[in-house]
Amino acid sequence: MIYEGKAKVIFEGPEPGTIVQYFKDDATAFNNQKKGTITGKGVLNNRISEYLMNRLNQMGVPTHFIRRLNMREQLVREVEIIPIEVVIRNIAAGSISKRFGIEEGTALPRSIVEYYFKNDQLNDPMVSEEHITAFGWATIQELDEIVALSLRVNDYLSGLFLGIGIKLVDFKLEFGRLWHENGDMQIVLADEISPDNCRLWDAKTNEKLDKDRFRRDMGNVEGAYQEVARRLGILPESGPADVQGTDTVQ
The missing domain is CATH 3.30.200.20 (Phosphorylase Kinase; domain 1)
Known part of the structure; x- marks a missing residue:
């Protein structure tokens, strides 16, 4: 282990x-x-x-x-995990609703990308691109690649889930550096994608099909x-x- x-x-x-x-x-x-x-x-x-x-x-x-x-x-x-959680939001829910007083379920004007520093002791604080590059967690080039990949994942998964009657409200991604034998480095998607780190709502009823049911003691x-x-x-x-x-x- x-x-x-x-x-x-x-x-x-x-x-x-x-x-x-x-x-x-x-x-x-x-x-x-x-x-x-x-x-x-x-x-x-x-x-x-x-x-x-x-x-x-x-x-x-x-x-x-x-x-x-x-x-x-x-x-x-x-892979060498980059210590940043990337959150992509399509519909207001959870912390963004609390922070800005937006009613849950409100469609956002466009997909919003947020960054959080992976540190449980600090409660995963929200950070900016300036923090990420200044503290050396990722370079500007790496961050550009991460954002581009995140938006591609969002576009694809939004369509995939909508095709089975589910709204992709928001989700969290993690990335890592994959080092090849020739010394080249590649940014790759890591961790997992599941109802643990995605908010998934039924497209017709808005029934929650994710970990919010555990967070909010909703049962089932x-x-x-x-x-x-x-x-x-x-x-x-x-x-x-x-x-x-x-x-x-x-």
């Missing part, structure tokens, strides 16, 4: 330059102040993230994803995650229970 986070455990991979992500059922909110368990969440997030990362790879968006190993694990490329969190997987056509036939994988590596 290399590292255990709030939603995943990271293990050494079977080959140099790879790591294994294990998806947990643990759920946290409000920077770890609220904790709980969502049965089967890890299985569903593993499947959903695999599906979305593969689709983005096919669209030419570089990611760290290689393949899913079993129900809870996936093999990814080892498992059902919401399962509904997203069902609409994507990837709900595991055996349900979100554990099945012994044949390729478990740790």
